[in-house]
Amino acid sequence: MHRGQWILIAGLALAVACAHAGASDTDEPQPTLAPVRVEVLNHYALPMEIYVAGAGATYRLGIVAPEMTATFVVPQNLLAKGSAEFRAQPTARGPSFRSGELLLAPGAIVDFVIASVLFSSNATIRP
Numbered sequence: 001m002h003r004g005q006w007i008l009i010a011g012l013a014l015a016v017a018c019a020h021a022g023a024s025d026t027d028e029p030q031p032t033l034a035p036v037r038v039e040v041l042n043h044y045a046l047p048m049e050i051y052v053a054g055a056g057a058t059y060r061l062g063i064v065a066p067e068m069t070a071t072f073v074v075p076q077n078l079l080a081k082g083s084a085e086f087r088a089q090p091t092a093r094g095p096s097f098r099s100g101e102l103l104l105a106p107g108a109i110v111d112f113v114i115a116s117v118l119f120s121s122n123a124t125i126r127p
Contacts, residue, residue: 034107036074038086038123040064042114046090050112054084063091064114079104086123088114099123 042048042064050061052074061072078084083103089096097118102110102125109126 033076035076036079036084036104036106036108036110037071038074038110038112039069039071040088040112040114041069042066042088043116044088044090044114044118044121045116046092046094048088048114049091051087051089052078052084053087054078055080058087074104086110086112088112088118088121097121 038050038052038061040048040050043066045066047063047065049063050070050072052059052061052072054074055078057078059075059078061074062070064070074084082105083101085101086099087096095118097114099112099122102123104110104125110123111126112123113121115121
C-alpha cells in the first residue's frame with residue numbers, strides 16, 4: 001500500500017473512534033415537555049403588559065388590550081424551579097399586579113384575569 005492510503009485509513013479509523021466516543025445517553029432525543037400556557041383576560045381600562053418571572057429571570061410575554069383575551073406560552077427555561085409568578089402592568093406605567101408564585105407542571109394552563117380594579121385580579125391554574 002502507498003503511504004497516502006495508510007494515512008487515509010488511519011484518518012478514517014480515528015474519525016470513527018471519535019464519533020463513537022462522543023456518543024452518550026444524553027445524545028438520545030429527549031421527549032419534549034408540554035408547554036405551559038397562560039390565558040389572559042383584561043378587564044382593566046388600559047392595555048396591560050404581561051410578564052412572567054421564574055428561575056431568576058423575567059420575560060415579557062406581550063400586551064393585552066382592554067376587554068380582550070390573549071394566550072401566551074411560558075418559556076421552558078423560566079420553569080426550571082417549577083414555579084413562576086405572573087405580573088400585569090399598564091403600558092402607560094402605573095400600578096402593577098403580581099400573582100404570587102404558582103407551581104406549574106408541564107402542560108398546565110393558567111387563567112390570568114385582570115380585573116377592572118387591579119388588586120382584585122387573580123391567576124389560577126386550570127384544573
